[in-house]
Amino acid sequence: MSETNPLGLTEDSGSYYRRIDDDTYMPTLHAQGAWQPHEQHMAPVSGLIAHCMETFNSREDMQLSRITFEILGVIPAAPSTVECRTIRPGRTIELDEAVMSVEGKLVVRARGWRLSKQDTSGVAGGLPAPMPAPDDLEPWRGSTMWGGGYIRSLEFRRDPQSVPGDGRMWLRSTKTLVEDTDVSDMAAYVGLVDTANGVATRANPNEWMFPNLDLTIHLWRSPQAGWVGFDTLVTFGQSGVGLTSSTLHDVRGPLGRAEQILTVREIPTRP
Template structure:
């Protein structure tokens, strides 16, 4: 009997062009492409976020509402095992609703997320945003982040970064090369959100081979509905003196700014 592959100890499938395979009953099997960056047996939060956003969009199909904020609390390591997402409406309304999604693995809730949906109103007459545009993906250099980060998810991304970036500050674009859920249509917002957690790895202030700085939450605010494809980051990372850090990113799609993302970090030396 052959020994387990240390890079893929759970024997995750690598032959599919998707991050998840639906198993029925709101349960999904992660593939190797959903593998996390810190541990070989965990899932990366980025595709998990995309999956829960996909389930939220499937659960609530009201076209008169738009996803304006998604906040996810990460309650522990997310093993790369069959993953169940359950959704419910916490606060229903004519123009404002609050939905919740819980992500469970092996009987344990690992992520709890809430999403505010706000009514669609034509505000084009007063729309304004002075957020500076960042260089487009064609203006930045291709980079292989798998030289710095491990895991199947990072390896599945097409990445561009600016060559002038400094530790803790920089611009980047990321685009998935895999479909979120095998055989299922995915809402553009869910596909976009399936990349956003990458923000914590594109402009690192610390070397992940010497320091751990995983985020314990992910909070995304959207002022318009983003397009799927390239996700742009204008990112700044700060680290305090008592083990806490913060990754803040202005988010873009190919048409310009769409909102913001915040991630609180627990910072400690690598064991």
């Protein structure tokens, strides 16, 4: 154990999670959060929940088009159980729910709308502008700003025109989601989206805290795993609330949006 790994999480895995049984997963050090060393980062948590949702209810005729995660508190880096159910079954529209609990405590509740697949290519349009390709942007070291094993597992490309609160970033992971387990492109992609709140920070995270309490992802097409692109705007209000809004991209172009509500507070100065 060490100061950066106080719980002695596994470091030698090439994945964020190891399966314990059908519903329970053990996070590795690569799932470690950026704010506190004893918590999980919400990004791999989101991917794991999306994976469980998809394996619970796999329908080739449906697409996961919106998923909202409610973060109910700190997510301890300990065995995590995910349970799924269908709330609203349907032939063309369906609503599923997944809940994650750690040490008997509910920590995340997620709901996902599945919509039927249709051929709408004749009326498709209204897409945001594409981002520059990852190879056209500069490498950036996320660990210079953020701590934790999750951030260290990522490769970044940053637009040099980015400014605090408004920026563009590509990132991809060097790890798989679940050890020795095939996961969909959807789950792998969703497992990186929560990083949006750290790619265009408006304030120094050593001086201010601004964790998100939720994550809502809207997708108008299925993503391709690999590089995840963020065109992100961060807004802070005057009473302790903020919002991170991102247009999401993969290497084929824009594909959706993510929104994260933030609680903004100054970190007390130590005497």
